Amino acid sequence: MNLTCNSTLEEMMISPGSEVKIAGPLNFHDLARIIAAGSTLISVVLSSYLIWMHATHYTQPREQRFIIRILFMVPVYSITSFMQIQWYWHAIYFNLLGSCIEAFVLASFYGLICHYCAPDLHTQKEFFRHLHPIKPWVMPINWLAKWFGGEKGPWRTPKSGLTWFNxxxxxxxQYCFILVAMTATAVITQHFHKYCESSNSPVFAHVWVLVINAVSVTIAMYCLIQFYLQLTTPLAEHKLFIKILAIKLVVFLSFWQSAIISLATSGLNLVHANDVLAYPDIKVGIPSLLLCVEMTLLAVLHIWAFPYQIYRDNAGRRAFYPDSDPLKPNASPIEKRWGQPSGGFLGIRALMDACNPWDFVKGFGRGMRWLFVGVKKRKQDVSYMPGNRHDDNLRMDDMQGIKSADPSPHFAALQDPTLTQYHGIQGGVKAPDESVGLISHAQPNPLAGAASPPSAYTSTNPYRPAYADDPVYDPPPYGGAAASHPYESPSIPRPSRSGSSPSGRH
Structure with missing residues (x-):
């Protein structure tokens, strides 16, 4: 087995006069540089303008930070692709630098859709906990589910929307971590001459990095498509199709297009170096030139996919987040607040906010925590409780009439007279992963504590004032969020004076 790399770009420089002229005084390499430079300039100008407009109309930071991150991918890919053509002998480093943004673009698109559904992690989990119906996996997972175990096999559709969300x-x-790890592996092995991009031999790192990245990006892209198909209807106003089209095109063009060209030139030897095309032109010049031109087209597409006008025109107006189950009676959607522009001078604060990678680190940490810890406890979630009308989500009205003999471990919580305010869609004790801000602005519920508050009728209630025991004291009617005692609930009858009926006043 050959343990040496047959050729490297550093050793195969394009010498002057080695390529024939194809356009006046220009050979292919010179022509490719001119076209790539012009395409890069156009795409960078268009993308920079759109980014700046979002930054200066930063009225929805929870959404727009993800949009700005997505928009960064076009100038990054364009610039790194041009640098690969110009300095092709260091193309491997520019390619790895540009590819790093791909995983963060996918994660940003996922975060954007999550924030279209609800404003923070706590309400997002409630949204997906009550999601109905959960669509079956698209092919090929649905085929695997039929062949291996059906609804009891490992490829089944989760019964809980929260499990599906996780x-x-x-x-x-996972793709964010895998891509960064593989990029570091490629840089290190390239330094020690063990990467060998020109070879697909298993003795070099290139083929292994390529395969691992391919598996990782396929999983991430598949799940994003499933996510899109599930939420197409409730998020119809956001026009998700054109957004996911822009994302899929970038992933295909940046990864699969380059992989196909690499296979055709290195593995199948379909194209050989000649008087017109030198080896660096085949290996680097053609795929990089294609990316530069394609990024220009994507920059134009982004103007329609991620417009800034809705954030400019709706500043200060009222809107509402969608409901996860449109058939749910008495639904009370969460208000979507449009603030005033908060991007700072020339949008600098918004750009700094979008460039902060810490929420990606926290997002991966939360995912790993669920994968190794939370998945074992997932059936303790309220969405798995029996009596569930649809078998995949829990309706709070199904809990009415539950008996004391019910063996459910959640029965004690259901008997708490403060259930209305502290459990269900708008409240509840927060899980540990919600209180550390794993998604940007995942703020704790101000009415949720570490445990259910004391009952209004216990003598040890620290929130019960002394004058409440006065037999002549008549508290005011419950006023919802404006009540004088925040731990009252409309489900708790008010104490009455002697001789008065429980349901009214004299």
């Missing part, structure tokens, strides 16, 4: 989560965020 599966998508870790499938997307």
């Amino acid at each position: 599966i998508i989560w870790i499938s997307v965020y």
Whole structure:
């Protein structure tokens, strides 16, 4: 077995006069540089303008930070592709640098859709906990589910929307870690001459990095498509199709197009160096030139896929987040607040916010925590409780009439007279992964504590004022969020004076 790299770009420089002229005084390499430079200039200008407009109309930071991150991919790919053509002998480093953004673009798109559904992690989990119906996996997973175990096999559709949400989560965020790890591996092995991009031999790192990245990006992209198909209807106003099209095109063009060209030139030897095309032109010049031109077209597509006008025109207006189950009675959607522009001078604060990678680190950490710890406890979640009308989500109205003999471990919580305010869609004790801000602005529920608050009728209630025991004291009617005692609940009858009926006043 050959343990040496047959050729490297450093050793195969294009010498002057080695290529024939194909356009006046220009050979292929010179022509490719001119076209790539012009395409890069156009794409960078268009993308920079759109990024700047979002940054200066930063009225929805929770959404727009992800949009700005997505928009960064076009100038990054364009610039690194041009640098590969110009300095082709160092193309491997520029290629790895540009590819790093791909995983963060996918994670940003996932985060954007999550924030279209709900404003923070706590409400996002509630949204997906009550998601109905959960669509079956698209092919080929649905085929595997039929062949291996059906609804009891490993490829089944989760019964809980929260479990489904967590599966998508870790499938997307794993790519961020894998791509960074593989990029570091490629740089290190290239330094020690063990990468050999020109070879697909298993004795070099190139083929292994390529295969691992291919598996990882396929999982992430598959789950993003499943995520898109599930939420197409409730998020119809956001026009997700054109957004995911822009993302899929970048992934295909940046990874699969380059992989196909590499296989055709190195593995199948379909194209050989000649008087017109030198080896660096085949290996680097053609795929990089294609990317530069394609990024220009994508920069134009992004103007329609991620417009800034809706954030400019809706500043200060009221809107509402979608409901996960449109058939749910008495739904009370969460208000979507449009603030005033908060991007700072020339949008600098917004750009700094978008460039902060810490939420990707926390997102991957939360995903790994669920994969190794939370998955074992997933059936303790309220969405797995019996009596569930649809078998995949829990309706709070199904809990009415539950008996004291019910063996459910959640029965004690259901009997708490403060259930209305502290459990269910708008409240509940927060899980540990929600209180550390694993998604940007995942703020704790201000009404949720570490445990359910004391009952209004216990003598040890620290929130019960002394004058409440006065037999002549008549508290005011419950006023919802404006009540004088925040731990009252409309489900708790108010104490009455002697001789008065429980349901009214004299």
